[in-house]
Amino acid sequence: MNRRKFCKTAVAASVAASFPMLGCSRSEPPVATSANTSIRAISLDGVEIELERAAIKELGDAMTGPVLLSGHPDYDGARKVWNGMHDKHPALIARCQSTDDIRRAVDFARERSLLLAVRGGGHSWPGKSVCDDGLMLDLADMRNVDVDIAAQTAWCQGGALLSHLDDASLAHGLVTTAGVVSHTGVGGFTLGGGFGRLNRKYGLTIDNVLGAEIITADGKVRQVSADNEPDLFWAIRGGGGNFGVVNKFHYQLHPMDRNVLSGMLVWPVAQARDVLEFYAEWSPTLSRELYVGPVMATMPDGTGIIAMEVVYNGDPASGEKELAPLRAIGTMIDDGVKVQDYKVMQTKEDAMTAHGIRSYAKNGMVREFTQALVDDMIDAYIPDPRAAIFTHTAGGAVKDHGERDTAFPHRNAESMIVFFTGWADPAQDEEGKAMCKQWHAALERHTGGYYDNIEQDGDKSVDSNYGPNFARLANIKGQFDAGNLFRMNSNIKPA
Ligand SMILES: Cc1cc2nc3c(=O)[nH]c(=O)nc-3n(C[C@H](O)[C@H](O)[C@H](O)COP(=O)(O)OP(=O)(O)OC[C@H]3O[C@@H](n4cnc5c(N)ncnc54)[C@H](O)[C@@H]3O)c2cc1C
Structure with missing residues (x-):
């Protein structure tokens, strides 16, 4: 990648050093099936059940992809998901390679009322794509x-x-x-x-x-x-x-045109008020071409930063013009915004969010970026390299669809704030989670509803969120x- 390039910037160095790089790749298991005994499993309702050897063999023989059981050399690699906190052991992993494989695995689970987890990319923050003692239906071989x-x-x-x-x-x-x-x-x-x-x-x-x-x-x-x-x-x-x-x-x-005006603008956190107050007034005027949203984080040496992530999907000259007032605020540590391949931005956070990281996240939808929110963002800032907040800027075309047009209801949001903590040491699990919850709690009053894909523990009702x-x-x-x-x-x- 451009990862080398990215690592040169102050922000990247901060974030990359703050979160451990534990490797993104998984070994690809060969097609193999082995089931020598009946195995213990768990039903949809949490009751212990037995899976007959003959039935597992039948599934393995019928599928194009392998069915992996504990003890198979590829089992441990296949059961791993992105968030290192979720270390679960499925009774079997159906590594599907075709529509028919998926159909057979679904039938197998339904006929036995067997607990079923479906793994796409494995990024579920709460680890929903893997389960203990159930069937993991794994789509990792279906990437065409x-x-x-x-x-x-x-x-x-x-x-x-x-x-x-x-x-x-x-x-x-x-x-x-x-x-x-x-x-x-x-x-x-x-x-x-x-x-x-x-x-x-x-x-x-x-x-x-x-x-x-x-x-x-x-x-x-x-x-x-x-x-x-x-x-x-x-x-x-x-x-x-x-x-x-x-x-x-x-x-x-x-x-x-994949060459887009894009990159990060970075200021010391001491200038957060100037930057965020300007953003609160300016962001409602943004063109649809411009995506720009604040990040607050801490470098490994303890330096706090307020950054803006920028992608302008249009004529770079128009982008420069639109961005100029933001660039004029305060004194930046780093101005990394330039015309570069869109993929630079699309991959720049890959390393700091590498597979295996232990992580917790919460989020909230923000309808308006108010001055009161700015005040709370500044007061709530946690100066710890393991914690950060990111924003997903919405508005624009997201609002072209009504609340009921699709199942996703939060069309009125101008922004989504994501509270993210990441660490490597299991001994820090409780501290890592608490830090995330603390930051979220301090800003929650400015949010309405949350994004299901990121919310961690469902402490709010799924019903009301929809x-x-x-x-x-x-x-x-x-x-x-x-x-x-x-x-x-x-x-x-x-x-
Ligand atoms: C580092 C990181 C960055 C992220 N960035 C963004 C972002 O920029 N924008 C954003 O919107 N979200 C983002 N997310 C949230 C992301 O959208 C969710 O975590 C999402 O669930 C990931 O999909 P997955 O297939 O990788 O997950 P998995 O863990 O494989 O699955 C998550 C859920 O989706 C189901 N599922 C997955 N694939 C299928 C399928 N093919 N058919 C049926 N069900 C399936 C699973 O059963 C499970 O319930 C990010 C998450 C992480 C961890």
Whole structure:
């Protein structure tokens, strides 16, 4: 990457040193199946059950991909998810390689009422894509992206990462909204909404989903779009993994010059008031091309910073003009904004959020960036290199869709504040979580609702967070998954 380049900047050096780089890659297991005895497992309701050897063998023989059991050399690599705090041991891992593999694994779980976790990219903060003693349906071998250049669309498999989608699209001068860390999976990311640096121009990722192929709890393979199974199509755009396993998504792409004015502007935290007060007044006037949002963090040497993350998706000269008033505030430590490949920004946070980090996050939707919020941001700042707040700037095209148009309800937000802590030592787990909760609690009064894809422990009601969409979601869940097979997620109980 550009990672070397990125590491030169003050902010990158700070963040990269603050969070441990524990390696992003996993070994790819060979196709292998081994089940010598019946194994103990757990049902959807938490009751202990036995899985017969013959049935596991039958599943393994029928699938193209491997079924991995504890003791297999690839089992430990496959069960690992992004957040190192979730060290779980599934009874078996079905490493799917086709629609048919997914269907067989879903049937296997449903017929036995076996606890089921679905792994896309494995980035679930609360570790919902792995479970103890259940079946982990793993899509890590399903990462193909087919771009239709003429139609400006892409079919992307449900286990692909955002880097696969970005790379395949950008190779043809095309793009769609994708998130800020390239090793995040398209699966969970898209199903929950999909915030990214292009959302002010193109909307959330769900606003760019034209259709999907999904395997529902009954084992049926369904094509969903605005014309086909419209209720299910509506539900999977914001309702998370509640409705089935998405084998592939169909995305709308947009032409883009990948050389964009982008980078970080960094000031010492002592100037946070000047920067944030200006931002509060200025941000409602932003063009849809400009994505710019504040970050507060602490360097390893204890220096606090206030930074702005910038991507201008348009003519760089116009971007320079629009950005000029922000650049004129105070005295920066670093001005890294220049015309550079969009992928530089899309990968710059990869290292500091590497797989294996122990992490906790909370978030809140902000309807207005008020002066009162600025005051609290300054007062609540935690000078610890393990803690940071990021913002996802929304507004613009995100607001072109009404609250009920898709299952994702928070269309009025101008911004999402993400509270993030990361550490390496398990002994710091409680401290790390508490720090995140403390920062969030100090700003919570400025937020309304939260983004399911990031919220950690569901201490708030899923029902009220979906607002007017909850009843419809619960009905659709009842129609397609009455037994709540897909419950390892921000769970919507079937009506
Ligand atoms: C470092 C980091 C950066 C992030 N940045 C952003 C960002 O910029 N914007 C943003 O919007 N969000 C962001 N997120 C949140 C992210 O969208 C969620 O964590 C999302 O769930 C990740 O998807 P995944 O497939 O990697 O997750 P997984 O852990 O694999 O799955 C998460 C949930 O989705 C379900 N799921 C996954 N794939 C499928 C599928 N194919 N079919 C059915 N269900 C599936 C799983 O069952 C599980 O319930 C970030 C998260 C992390 C950890």
